[in-house]
Amino acid sequence: xxxxRQPKVLTGTYFKNGNWAMVEGAIASGIAEFFAYPISPxxxxxxxxxxxxxxxxxxxxxxxxxxxxxxxxxxxxxxAGSKVLTATSGPGFxxxxxxxxxxxxxxxxxxxxxVQRGGPSTGLPTFSxxxxxxxxxxxxxxxxxxxxxxxWSVQECFVLTIEAFNISERLRTPxxxxxxxxxxxxxxxxxxxxxxxIEVINRxxxxxxxxxxxxxxxxxxxQEDLVPPMAHFGEGYKIFGTGLTHTEDGIPKLDEDLHIELxxxxxxxxxxxxxxxxxxxxxxxxxxxxxxxxxxISARASLEAVLEAREEGIKVGLFRPIxxxxxxxxxxxxxxxxxxxxxxxxxxxQLIWPVERYARKECTLVKRIGGTPxxxxxxxxxxxxxxxx
Amino acid sequence: xxxxxxxxxxxxxxTDESRCKGCGLCIEFCPKDCLGxxxxxxxxxxxxxxxxxxxxxxxxxxxxxxxxxxxxFIGENTKEEGAKD
Amino acid sequence: xxxxxxxxxxxxxxxKPIKEFQHPxxxxxxxxxIPTIYCxxxxxxxxxxxxxxxxxKYCQIPHDQIFVVSGIGCTGRASGYVNLDGFHAIHGRxxxxxxxVEIAKPxxxxxxxxxxxxxxxxxxxxxxxAARRNIDMTVICVNxxxxxxxxxxDAPTTPVGAKSRTxxxxxxxxxxxxxxIAIANGATFCARYTVYxxxxxxxxxxxxxxxxxxxxxxxxSNCHVHFGxxxxxxxxxxxxxxxxxxxxxxxxKDIGLDIHKTDIIFEAGKGFTKIPTGIFLxxxxxxxxxxxxxxxxxxxxx
Ligand SMILES: Cc1ncc(C[n+]2csc(CCOP(=O)(O)OP(=O)(O)O)c2C)c(N)n1
Ligand code: SF4
Ligand code: SF4
Ligand code: SF4
Ligand SMILES: [Mg+2]
Numbered sequence: 144x145x146x147x148r149q150p151k152v153l154t155g156t157y158f159k160n161g162n163w164a165m166v167e168g169a170i171a172s173g174i175a176e177f178f179a180y181p182i183s184p185x186x187x188x189x190x191x192x193x194x195x196x197x198x199x200x201x202x203x204x205x206x207x208x209x210x211x212x213x214x215x216x217x218x219x220x221x222x223a224g225s226k227v228l229t230a231t232s233g234p235g236f237x238x239x240x241x242x243x244x245x246x247x248x249x250x251x252x253x254x255x256x257x258v259q260r261g262g263p264s265t266g267l268p269t270f271s272x273x274x275x276x277x278x279x280x281x282x283x284x285x286x287x288x289x290x291x292x293x294x295w296s297v298q299e300c301f302v303l304t305i306e307a308f309n310i311s312e313r314l315r316t317p318x319x320x321x322x323x324x325x326x327x328x329x330x331x332x333x334x335x336x337x338x339x340x341i342e343v344i345n346r347x348x349x350x351x352x353x354x355x356x357x358x359x360x361x362x363x364x365x366q367e368d369l370v371p372p373m374a375h376f377g378e379g380y381k382i383f384g385t386g387l388t389h390t391e392d393g394i395p396k397l398d399e400d401l402h403i404e405l406x407x408x409x410x411x412x413x414x415x416x417x418x419x420x421x422x423x424x425x426x427x428x429x430x431x432x433x434x435x436x437x438x439x440i441s442a443r444a445s446l447e448a449v450l451e452a453r454e455e456g457i458k459v460g461l462f463r464p465i466x467x468x469x470x471x472x473x474x475x476x477x478x479x480x481x482x483x484x485x486x487x488x489x490x491x492x493q494l495i496w497p498v499e500r501y502a503r504k505e506c507t508l509v510k511r512i513g514g515t516p517x518x519x520x521x522x523x524x525x526x527x528x529x530x531x532x
Numbered sequence: 533x534x535x536x537x538x539x540x541x542x543x544x545x546x547t548d549e550s551r552c553k554g555c556g557l558c559i560e561f562c563p564k565d566c567l568g569x570x571x572x573x574x575x576x577x578x579x580x581x582x583x584x585x586x587x588x589x590x591x592x593x594x595x596x597x598x599x600x601x602x603x604x605f606i607g608e609n610t611k612e613e614g615a616k617d
Numbered sequence: 618x619x620x621x622x623x624x625x626x627x628x629x630x631x632x633k634p635i636k637e638f639q640h641p642x643x644x645x646x647x648x649x650x651i652p653t654i655y656c657x658x659x660x661x662x663x664x665x666x667x668x669x670x671x672x673x674k675y676c677q678i679p680h681d682q683i684f685v686v687s688g689i690g691c692t693g694r695a696s697g698y699v700n701l702d703g704f705h706a707i708h709g710r711x712x713x714x715x716x717x718v719e720i721a722k723p724x725x726x727x728x729x730x731x732x733x734x735x736x737x738x739x740x741x742x743x744x745x746x747a748a749r750r751n752i753d754m755t756v757i758c759v760n761x762x763x764x765x766x767x768x769x770x771d772a773p774t775t776p777v778g779a780k781s782r783t784x785x786x787x788x789x790x791x792x793x794x795x796x797x798i799a800i801a802n803g804a805t806f807c808a809r810y811t812v813y814x815x816x817x818x819x820x821x822x823x824x825x826x827x828x829x830x831x832x833x834x835x836x837x838s839n840c841h842v843h844f845g846x847x848x849x850x851x852x853x854x855x856x857x858x859x860x861x862x863x864x865x866x867x868x869x870k871d872i873g874l875d876i877h878k879t880d881i882i883f884e885a886g887k888g889f890t891k892i893p894t895g896i897f898l899x900x901x902x903x904x905x906x907x908x909x910x911x912x913x914x915x916x917x918x919x
Binding site: 220379 | 647649650681682684686694696697700701702703704705706707710713714715716717718719720721722724725742743746911914915917918919
């Protein structure tokens, strides 16, 4: 049997779902390996990568013993020089938390797709939710800065996965795609551009010709973006990594000042490079007296409500953070000052935390749990109630 | 570092008092009882391993192999030194 | 004391040696990390020494291709003392990390040096799966029958009757025979030595590394500070003397089909009375290791 090698970038227009598009985004970015453990609603990703990746001449998808193994294998492969992807959902994302903490601490580029499903615990398998918003930021112990992107369409599933890899490679840090079960499985039109039109960024390595024995894996002192160049195993640099607080050459050292310096830099690295993150999407906010803040599938329901309310003459707009962590505070704060705010989300109230914090006032929460997206009618009700006041 | 040379075999035994933790493994397992503790303590407060009777050393490598801290080892004799073994 | 010092023969001291002497393994030590955090006499240091001798003397793999991974524990710090590519993974996850590297870069030769708790308590699942895949790696487990770093709680290797911080009246449950786990799950090379058997250990590590596929070497080591003290087994010296007495050489033929012949015997009050050591398994018709299988498996895609 001979199977024809498939192109890396499937240029064209398709009618496909979000899971498919995220995989295509990852493959277009040039992933070499994929490690995961199946779980709904991310199983489809696992299955599709298993078919696609070997066919483009990548290594293969590895369906391994559990989510803990998969995240740690990703870290290993990344340290060996690969672009790697993992995908999971709900309970699997919980199991990955300690490993993700290691990736943040060792400044390891990788992308994790988290297709949110109903929780807690086994919760509502296969159904959708937006309940991992806080876990993404606070799920692993200790302090670490998170970059998380949220798609609301199949097209965005493709585009944001590429963005996620670019940011991850540039900043030497994990990036999370926070999809929801609905966006990952709904079918719609998606366009994949030509390969040369897709910008793919790779991590920076040590300067050519330097003395390999002097190279330091965590030294960002002469880097404007505070991102240390990354060497890989087998290149002769004798690099070392540890989850312990470490010196610039990666040697464990339990020292107060060193710890502060290291964590500070990791935070600053994410802060000063915020121009690299996708900007928030706004719709009819210029004259809005009411602004809805929502992401993913809830934002689509919210948009419907906004359109209906506008027809009735209510001045309402939509603010949709695409980069949900770090929260796009600078874009949000001016809007928050002049409008009343409604947060629409598929959880008991998580996105509302940063919203209220940066708005410095109480907001209305339209929450929806139970697996299906919020009803635009309920959102419209909330809009009207606020408009009457 | 203290370097001892065997008068005939010409090989060396080197003890590194800055690394030695005074566990005594080399002293105990030396088949010829060549080694012993120092009288003085090192900067970390350990009484360290010292060569006491180099003449008895049979270059069996036991001390180097038992040591967990890379603090005692054998220095090979060079040809010019007229090694016998 | 004064008397002893009189007996010291200082005539052999060379004040100005003709060359600067270095430990034979010096270039393989990450000097910034030395001295080790280990208690005086700990067997982990001896194991590191044996590993370094293995790669510099008995095994031909270029050092640029070797990388050392460990998990968390006293043994977990081992990778940091070796001046090669290395990584200190989280507790129990050294094997998945190393698998990721090996899959991404097959010429690399992963060596895992980690503790009994790290590899066989929290990390047991990964060990079994790596052995099943026959992934090309060498796992060196320092078995001190205890959780050393956390202060001496009982491990799955702590023998029945042995005391620890968490089994003050004696351990009740049965311990693992690590060789049994390795062989049952598909390891293609399996050996055990005590830290007393340095040369054999070093050679076995080299043999394991030269072996293509999953190789496992168990090192019976002394944690005299926790295991020894609570079980009245004395200091590092006394524990190594005990290993010297208790070791019993065995090979594949002696074991036959009865892996229980390799069980370690511990008697409360006496300590280890029998520690079978040797090379327990070496498959010569090596089944293809994992990375090669991956390459072969997708050959049909042209
Ligand atoms: C997830 C997690 N649980 C618990 C610990 C605490 N812990 C660190 S080392 C260790 C046991 C180590 O035992 P072993 O692997 O035998 O190493 P040794 O110190 O004996 O060499 C434990 C329980 C941890 N670091 N991480
Ligand atoms: S080489 Fe052997 S005889 Fe010589 S000091 Fe060392 S252990 Fe003793
Ligand atoms: S074995 Fe090493 S550390 Fe222990 S006493 Fe001898 S030289 Fe010192
Ligand atoms: S606690 Fe035990 S295992 Fe850890 S360094 Fe001390 S003797 Fe070794
Ligand atoms: Mg242990």
